[in-house]
Amino acid sequence: MNTEQQNTAAGPELVVGVSPHIHSGASVERIMLDVVIALLPAVAAALYFFGLNAARLIVTCVATCLATEWICRRLMGRNNTLGDFSALVTGLLLALNLPPGLPTWMAIAGGVFAIAVAKQVFGGLGYNPFNPALAARAFLLISFTGPMTTWSASCIDATSTATPLGMVKEAFKAGAPAPFAMDGGLTLDFLLGNMNGCIGETSAIALLIGALYLLYRRVITWHIPVAFIGTVAIYAAILHAVNPAASMPVHFHLLTGGLMLGACFMATDMVTTPTTARGRLIFGVGCGLLTMVLRTVKTGAYPEGVSFAILIMNAFTPLINRATRHRIFGAAEAAKREARK
Amino acid sequence: MKVSPAPFLFRGGIHPPDSKTATAALPLKDLPLPARLEVSTSQHLGAPAAPCVAVGDRVTAGQLIAKASGFISANVHAPAAGTIAAIREAPTPTGRTATAIIIETDADAPAGEPPYKPIPDWREQAPRSLLDRVAEAGIVGMGGAGFPTHVKLSPPGDKPIDTLILNGAECEPFLNSDNRLLIERAEQVWEGCQIIRRILGAGTIRVAIEDNKREAAKALAAAMESAPDDAHIHLLKTLYPQGSEKQQIYSVTGRTVPMGGLPMDVGCVVENVATAYAVWDAVVNGRPLTARAITVTGDAVNTPTNWFAPVGTSFADLVAASGGARDNLAKLIAGGPMMGFALPSLEVAMSKTSSGLLLFPRECVRPYRSMACINCGRCVEACPLGLMPNELSQAAEADDIDEAENRHVMDCFECGACAYVCPARRPLVQHMRRAKAVITQRRRAAAQQKKT
């Protein structure tokens, strides 16, 4: 059975690398694609409620982000990363975070900022400290406060030019009672997304369907959404219990503004959020607290606080990661042994 | 004697598809004696054995051909009668090179007497004489690392051992060599296990078997019919790496081996089932460790087979006996897919620690990428040690070896769970290994400097 001469032909073709030699099959591309799939209900809701304006913003933002990503990588002499779909996700998320009437050129500016400044300047996917779409939204909000807070283009509520959160904040600032009561009909409208707001944030139900898909696909874990939304709920409940006249009920806070979009899609962006379960809980609670503070402090400039809350917590991510590292197997025992000596 | 689920479970771990069905039901087959055996002097951890034969010498089956050199080393014996054709450098299955003794085998040689005196009445013998037998028979840990067994079985006096764990987890996908050994030779394994207990003077025996190997557990339970009440089979939840020593000790006893410590620090010794079988063979039959069970499988081999083959058989011979390799062969792995070594060619000989030979076709080989970490945290969830592979690999990548050292990269035992789940397909284990190599080198240099 001397087979020395056999099979040697396969030699130079063999692949040699370090273990492990099998892989789960998970990929960044698939994760990004799952996020896109999970956003489809919200996109559908945006198209339904805001029509052509939504289509215009989505196409503009996605195209801008993809183009900017391609150009940046090209200019930096790096590989083309359009294939990882992260720019697609950023474009989509940015569009969903914009008011329907925003001029196209501002959306383009936002897309360029998201990719060029908030992402590629830091080295691209994986290195950005802040969620690019949110950073771009903050950039637009500060640069073009007027257009970013003008909601008159809504197709359903032409009489009011403010979001529910905005109306409430103005009323409470003026010391007036709540401008509307959260009855069953209004709650259903809010749940479905029939109100003023950014094109992708209004339909809580569409966003929750997407979030369930992400959970099912294990792209995200429950920690951040649950901690975020839970904190908002508890905070709102306490406020309402203490002073029902000058605060809104819990379900108002859960269904309005960018909470669902933020908690399920923006605060769960893995690049800019903590890696451990405990860290994610802390992150979620922090986002929730900041959101409610920004929403309810009467002297605050903005009626909504989700974007800034997440961006601020993004900055704390490295610190949270550091503080919530796992206990290393046997470390406590080794320390005990050291102490005994 | 009881069979019950393991009482504890370590944190982390992964669930790779077990891929064992192709060979799970195939009985062990004795490999026809190959014409040539390439017996390495470095089949164990520690110093290579020193050859004690010369080219041209005739050797009998089981004859000592290389002597252990130093305390952490192991004897090497001729797996078959024949003539020493050469003594030269040869690649080992772990990707290094070491001196190997090449034997042209003589298929017509009479079987002859076993080289050592059988000790069927081992129950009456002093533990010391049994330990000596384990040492002279060149037995090493056959689960993977190949740590010399006699060293493991001589813990210092201040470390009393109260629990012997027989490791039958075989948590690596694809492999069935331990599984088949348990199913077919349960009584021998059990007797070997008792011999080890006698050597250690350990009180209880705990057997750890993953719950996807019920047949093996049943066979062993039958062999253990008459065992005392304190012996116990624990079915481990199928989870990689249950077979890893420290994780297994935790699953079975709830004890945590201190970081940087050894199982004996918590009164445990873990021995692999193949090692127990080799101990039985050495004590009861007087035969040294020169053959072992090995699973040859994967989608690029024609006839997947569980072999019982002599140490030193070239992988080319093993593959040829298994119906040959298919044209789409793209990766050759000595050991399991999680911790095994990819080989550059089939011209490598199996060793005492070769539990498997995997032949993967092109479509199963997914190359690594040098993509940035996206911070998803899956590796952090998967690491059974609670390390942060994402941060460690980034530190290693940036050549910040000090940071990696401070964050305990040296504790990583390269199980590969992190790299298995990484969606960016980063070569995490390679980063760890590189950082560890640099640190080891630095420590050695520092120790040297201290001396001079």
Added chain:
Amino acid sequence: MITSILVVSGIGLVCGVALALGARYLSVEENPLIGTVTELLLGANCGACGYAGCGGYAQAIVAGEAPPNRCPSCTPEALAQISAALGIAPIEAAAREVALVLCRGDDEQAQKRFVYDGITACAAAAAVGGGDKACRYGCLGYGTCLRACPAGAIEMVNGVARVHPELCISCRKCVAACPRGIIRMVPAASHTHIFCSSRDPGATVRKVCKVGCIGCRICTRLAEGAITMDGTLAVVDYKQPLDNEELPAKCPGKCILKV
């Protein structure tokens, strides 16, 4: 409005005074020569001298730890001025040296034993099965030197690193970075080199590479002392003049090239 102006001006005034006091009382005495020398060194901070920037090198020069002629970008005039400033005898500029990768066994010329899969870095690749190149001494081509080079003088050509001598700043970072140790500093004035580092016997070299030194010694005879044998490897002795035009054509291993 006026309050704002006053407040800002006040803050500016306080900080200015604090800085002035700090400069007056907390400053560290420094040999003024170091400043002079640093300025003469052009301040490119390239690291070619082996020190952390021009300031570090100037300190070493003034302390007498290093000769002033290690800076490759220093003009002879500047060097003379430095010598004058130090009050030492004028020192001659050292001959410029450039890095050279002693291997041209690229993807077409040299064999590979397997397909490497892992980190794109030479040291990491060398640790996997001894490296994918069949030749143990060959350039692995995973770009560790390229990334170490601060001047962008190294390029990967067909899987082998090549230094562009005109861009090389003689910093030796690539020499230190190469895990195979096959990058060597050579005089920039020399143009004929032996592009092979293999110490394997000729028969082995032949098997794995089409452009390797086979140890035939033909070049040692033609070069009249400017090429010596180190075991089975021919090595250029750059101290001797080497002007035999025929060498590249006469080398059976095709590893002597004039560049």
